[in-house]
Amino acid sequence: MKKYPLNQVTYYSCFRDMIEALPQGREDEPAISWFTRKGEEHGVTLGQLREDVRNLQSAFIHHGLQGKQIAILGENCYEWLLVYFAATYCGSIAVCVDVEQPEETILQMLKMTDAAALIFAGSLESICKKHADDSCQKFLLSEGGDYPNVADLIAEGKTCRENGTNLDESFAVVSENDTAAIVFTSGTTNYSKPVMLSQGAILTNASDALANVAIGSVAFTSLPFYHTYGLTCSVLSMLIGKAHLYINGNLKTVMRDIQLAKPHTMLTVPLMLETIHNKLWMTAESNGKAKDLKTLLKLKKILFSLGIKTVGKTLVAIREKCFGCIRLIICGGAHMDRSIMEEFGFMGITVLQGYGITECAPLVSVNRNHANKYDSVGLPSAHCEVRIDDGEILVRGKNVMQGYYKFPDLTEEAMRDGWFATGDVGYLDKDGFLYITGRKKNLIVFKNGKKLSPEKLEEKIRQIPLVKEVVVYGAITGATTDDVQVAASIYPNKERCSDMSSYEILESLQAEIDLINRDLPMYQHIQMINIREQEFSKTALQKVKRHLV
Amino acid sequence: MEEQLLEFVKDTIFQVTGQRGLDYETDFVKDLGLTSFDVMNIVCIFEDHFDVDIPNRDVWKLRQVKDVINYMIQRGITQV
Numbered sequence: 299m300k301k302y303p304l305n306q307v308t309y310y311s312c313f314r315d316m317i318e319a320l321p322q323g324r325e326d327e328p329a330i331s332w333f334t335r336k337g338e339e340h341g342v343t344l345g346q347l348r349e350d351v352r353n354l355q356s357a358f359i360h361h362g363l364q365g366k367q368i369a370i371l372g373e374n375c376y377e378w379l380l381v382y383f384a385a386t387y388c389g390s391i392a393v394c395v396d397v398e399q400p401e402e403t404i405l406q407m408l409k410m411t412d413a414a415a416l417i418f419a420g421s422l423e424s425i426c427k428k429h430a431d432d433s434c435q436k437f438l439l440s441e442g443g444d445y446p447n448v449a450d451l452i453a454e455g456k457t458c459r460e461n462g463t464n465l466d467e468s469f470a471v472v473s474e475n476d477t478a479a480i481v482f483t484s485g486t487t488n489y490s491k492p493v494m495l496s497q498g499a500i501l502t503n504a505s506d507a508l509a510n511v512a513i514g515s516v517a518f519t520s521l522p523f524y525h526t527y528g529l530t531c532s533v534l535s536m537l538i539g540k541a542h543l544y545i546n547g548n549l550k551t552v553m554r555d556i557q558l559a560k561p562h563t564m565l566t567v568p569l570m571l572e573t574i575h576n577k578l579w580m581t582a583e584s585n586g587k588a589k590d591l592k593t594l595l596k597l598k599k600i601l602f603s604l605g606i607k608t609v610g611k612t613l614v615a616i617r618e619k620c621f622g623c624i625r626l627i628i629c630g631g632a633h634m635d636r637s638i639m640e641e642f643g644f645m646g647i648t649v650l651q652g653y654g655i656t657e658c659a660p661l662v663s664v665n666r667n668h669a670n671k672y673d674s675v676g677l678p679s680a681h682c683e684v685r686i687d688d689g690e691i692l693v694r695g696k697n698v699m700q701g702y703y704k705f706p707d708l709t710e711e712a713m714r715d716g717w718f719a720t721g722d723v724g725y726l727d728k729d730g731f732l733y734i735t736g737r738k739k740n741l742i743v744f745k746n747g748k749k750l751s752p753e754k755l756e757e758k759i760r761q762i763p764l765v766k767e768v769v770v771y772g773a774i775t776g777a778t779t780d781d782v783q784v785a786a787s788i789y790p791n792k793e794r795c796s797d798m799s800s801y802e803i804l805e806s807l808q809a810e811i812d813l814i815n816r817d818l819p820m821y822q823h824i825q826m827i828n829i830r831e832q833e834f835s836k837t838a839l840q841k842v843k844r845h846l847v
Numbered sequence: 848m849e850e851q852l853l854e855f856v857k858d859t860i861f862q863v864t865g866q867r868g869l870d871y872e873t874d875f876v877k878d879l880g881l882t883s884f885d886v887m888n889i890v891c892i893f894e895d896h897f898d899v900d901i902p903n904r905d906v907w908k909l910r911q912v913k914d915v916i917n918y919m920i921q922r923g924i925t926q927v
Contacts, residue, residue: 335900373903397904421902548903549884550891573884580865792879793866 300729302669304509304680308538311474312497313386317352320537321345328542330376333555335548342376347383350452354384357455359464361435363415367480369393369408370439371426372419374523374547377439377448379533381417382479382523386497389472392479394524396490398838401425403490408434411480411492411703417448474498480703481526483656492703493656495526503659503697504534506679510664511650513539514562514626518555520546521565522838526660527630531652532565560623567631569840571649575638578620591616598644609646617645628664630654631839633734633753635760636672651675653734655720657712658682659697662720663732674731675724684726685717690738691724692717723751740844742772742782744821750784755814755824759786762810764803766791767834769847773826785826786811787847789833804829851927852916859892871913897924 310316320329321344331341342350358364368385370392372378385392393411395404397419408416408429415435418426420443426436438447458464478497482490507530517536521528536543544559546552556564582588594612601607609617627642630652639649648667653675654660662684665676678684682695694717701709712719724734736751744750752770759768767789772782788807795803807827815823834842857869866879875881881889890906893899893915899922909915 335894421904549887550894552884553888554891569884584865793864796866 302666302677302730305512307505307508309505310501310538312472312476313383313478313501314388314472316501316534316538317348317383317387321348324540329537330379330543330545331559332376332545332547333551333558335551337554337558339558340376347380350380351383351387353452353455353459354380354448355388355455356458356464356468357451358384358388358390358415359467360454360458361415361451363390363435364388364467364470365390366414367391367393367411368415368417369395369411369413370417370524371395371397371404371422372417372439372547373397374520374528374545375419375439376545378523378547379545380448380452381439382529386478387472388468389470389476391477391494393492394479394481394529396482396522396524396838397422398522399490401428405429407482407490407492472497474501477700479529481524481529481656491705491708494700494703495659496700499659499697499699500526500530501534502681503661503679504530504538506681506697507531507535507661507664508539509680510666510677511626511628512667513541515541516544516559516561516623517541517563517565518544518546518559518561518624519565520549520552520555520570521567525839526656527565527654527839530659531628531630531654531661536563536565556624557622562623563626563628564624565628565630567840568629568634569632571627571629571634571638571642574620575641578616581620595641595644599640602644609644613645617647621645621647626650626667628652630664632841633757635757637761639672653722653732655693655722657699657718658693658695658720659699661697662691662693665731671727671731674727674733676732677730678732684732686725687714687717687719689723689725691720691722691732691734693720694718740771742770742784744772744782750822755784755786755818755822758814759788759811759824762807764790764795764806764810767830767842769834769842769844770824771844771847783825784822785828786824787828787830787834789830800829848920848925849916852919852924853912855896855927856912856915859889859896862892863889869912871911871916873912874910875912893919897922899924 325345326343328341329344329347331339333339368390370378370381382392393413395407404425405428413434416426417437417439419439423443436445438445441447474497476497477494478500479495480492482492519532521532523529544561546555582591625647627647627649629649634651642649650665650670652664653662661679662682663676663678682693682697685692698718721738722734723736723738724732726732736753740752742750742752755770756768759765765788769787771785773785774782790803811824811827836842860869861867875886890901894901909918
């Protein structure tokens with residue numbers, strides 16, 4: 299197996315060490331910036347960030363919250379991060395709540411994690427008021443509501459520090475094995491499970507990401523912080539990697555903020571890349587340049603295959619118009635189409651696909667800047683072992699969770715002889731690159747014992763221009779669950795079929811599916827097509843909720 | 848007022864998606880095939896134009912053109 303040398307990176311065992319060390323010699327350098335709704339830039343330096351965290355953690359101690367669960371409810375903002383850092387700094391546990399969940403689920407999450415305090419955005423105040431635990435303290439992330447806010451707590455903490463209160467508690471030892479966060483799985487399971495991650499697991503994983511990927515000096519993220527991908531990879535890794543991080547918490551302004559921030563590195567999910575890609579082609583079509591662009595990209599493909607990797611003036615101009623300064627995109631959360639990554643590559647933008655799972659803090663593997671295989675999710679990270687057991691990807695290492703909070707049975711079920719069973723199916727190639735071929739529970743199992751990963755067929759069907767989204771599943775046709783036919787539920791691309799009747803759409807899709815079937819073994823033939831009226835329901839990371847299909 | 852708002856919504860959707868021919872009953876996802884990302888971009892234009900903040904949890908409830916118009920009226924929008 300080939301050896302790929304890792305980038306040099308600093309590792310931290312606890313959040314306090316990281317927060318204290320980051321500003322050393324760089325106090326006045328920008329740490330985190332963001333844009334207001336009106337486009338005004340705000341930000342904090344590394345020195346300010348450390349000072350805010352020190353004060354806020356002091357307030358947490360003053361309020362008796364040290365070692366207890368502090369739930370954070372809100373979309374991405376600086377205060378969200380401050381609460382997370384202050385909680386983990388003083389040895390409390392940050393409970394990261396997915397605010398896209400329905401009200402009942404949010405209340406259930408708060409109850410099941412025994413939160414001693416809720417710190418929430420104003421838009422979630424009405425839900426948090428319904429949390430029926432009188433002993434639970436409540437605060438707002440920012441001003442404008444019935445409760446004190448994070449700024450008030452910072453001021454309070456500052457006074458405590460100046461008066462020398464809480465000094466002993468402030469220096470209490472926090473070890474790498476202490477739980478730092480409880481994060482809910484965003485998987486396609488029927489319900490969310492609270493995953494406990496240690497200080498060491500999260501921080502080691504954040505540094506591991508950097509050991510694999512060299513980032514630029516300005517980074518941008520709009521990934522939700524309440525998921526591990528957003529927090530560990532897009533915030534912690536970027537800060538440890540000394541990048542100036544621009545954060546966005548509002549899908550409404552993502553495109554604007556990318557233009558304003560001018561990042562080199564962006565972390566995102568396939569939906570956003572597909573959206574940018576679609577817009578690029580729509581613009582080219584409306585300018586009558588689509589044909590020329592297609593020819594140019596074909597030519598680039600040939601030149602790249604011959605090792606001639608210059609981008610050229612035309613593609614540089616398109617890149618700058620569509621992507622600004624972005625040169626590196628790290629994409630995770632779902633499978634990304636190879637063809638889009640290739641096109642971006644021809645324009646001089648590297649797209650690195652990675653793979654993670656909440657229970658692994660989350661990064662398991664990621665491609666490298668100069669060792670990038672588009673179909674693969676990359677090389678396992680440094681402190682993470684990967685092995686394949688009967689097709690399933692198993693993970694062992696420092697990044698693996700401590701367990702599901704108060705669900706020992708589920709924890710036991712998820713572990714296999716010290717390895718975490720991901721439920722994902724894949725393989726490692728001779729160079730050690732990991733490939734995902736499906737999810738174990740999504741496998742379509744045929745009566746003849748053969749199995750099929752629906753994702754494989756979905757990728758083929760997605761190439762049909764009339765298809766916007768597709769889910770392939772095994773439609774039960776007989777008495778047993780293994781007696782199935784492959785079915786495809788398709789949400790058509792309305793823009794491309796606005797002049798067509800439903801019958802014409804179905805007829806056209808059937809003709810394309812027949813062509814796909816020609817190359818498949820008989821048992822894998824797609825035998826049923828359902829046209830959907832609405833796009834598929836998705837999780838916050840834009841994964842289709844398959845169980846709802 | 849409702850008609851003025853309808854015209855404004857129509858113009859905005861045309862600006863973002865290039866689609867015309869909408870009425871009160873048009874469904875953003877079902878009829879226009881918009882993604883959550885497209886809907887957010889449309890809402891962004893409303894926010895800028897009317898100088899209001901539409902929380903994301905409210906955006907999920909705006910499924911049809913008429914929902915947007917009713918929402919705007921409820922928020923006290925009286926002038927386009």
